[in-house]
Amino acid sequence: xxxxxxxxxxxxxxxxxxxxxxxxxxxxxxxxxxxxxxxxxxxxxxxxxxxxxxxxxxxxxxxxxxxxxxxxxxxxxxxxxxxxxxxxxxxxxxxxxxxxxxxxxxxxxxxxxxxxxxxxxxxxxxxxxxxxxxxxxxxxxxxxxxxxxxxxxxx
Numbered sequence: 001x002x003x004x005x006x007x008x009x010x011x012x013x014x015x016x017x018x019x020x021x022x023x024x025x026x027x028x029x030x031x032x033x034x035x036x037x038x039x040x041x042x043x044x045x046x047x048x049x050x051x052x053x054x055x056x057x058x059x060x061x062x063x064x065x066x067x068x069x070x071x072x073x074x075x076x077x078x079x080x081x082x083x084x085x086x087x088x089x090x091x092x093x094x095x096x097x098x099x100x101x102x103x104x105x106x107x108x109x110x111x112x113x114x115x116x117x118x119x120x121x122x123x124x125x126x127x128x129x130x131x132x133x134x135x136x137x138x139x140x141x142x143x144x145x146x147x148x149x150x151x152x153x154x155x
Contacts, residue, residue: 020101026042075106102133
């Protein structure tokens with residue numbers, strides 16, 4: 001199978017919850033001559049979903065080495081670091097993604113880092129920025145409520 005077919009079949013398997021099959025297809029795609037970053041990115045996202053952070057980091061770093069400036073890769077990589085509570089590494093990834101334009105996940109996750117530092121005002125502003133990018137982003141709404149709660153407790 002060619003790269004395109006492997007990627008399409010992998011995406012279909014992923015959509016249907018056939019995670020092992022998706023991983024196998026993405027790995028085959030990644031081994032193709034001139035493999036593009038997308039195969040490694042998908043493998044990284046899949047490993048993240050399967051709560052395999054070491055695997056996810058390896059795949060996402062490979063994707064980043066193939067496509068240096070990509071918001072999605074940087075966001076996914078930062079999210080893995082955030083889940084592992086490596087906030088400084090996560091923040092570095094999110095700041096690079098922000099420099100490329102950012103997205104609601106980047107702003108929200110930077111808010112989470114600020115919240116962990118107990119800077120609730122900054123966290124709230126970042127969550128609000130996430131909502132400006134995507135008014136339907138429910139996680140940011142919930143995080144604003146939590147930040148408001150903590151700010152009220154401080155007064």
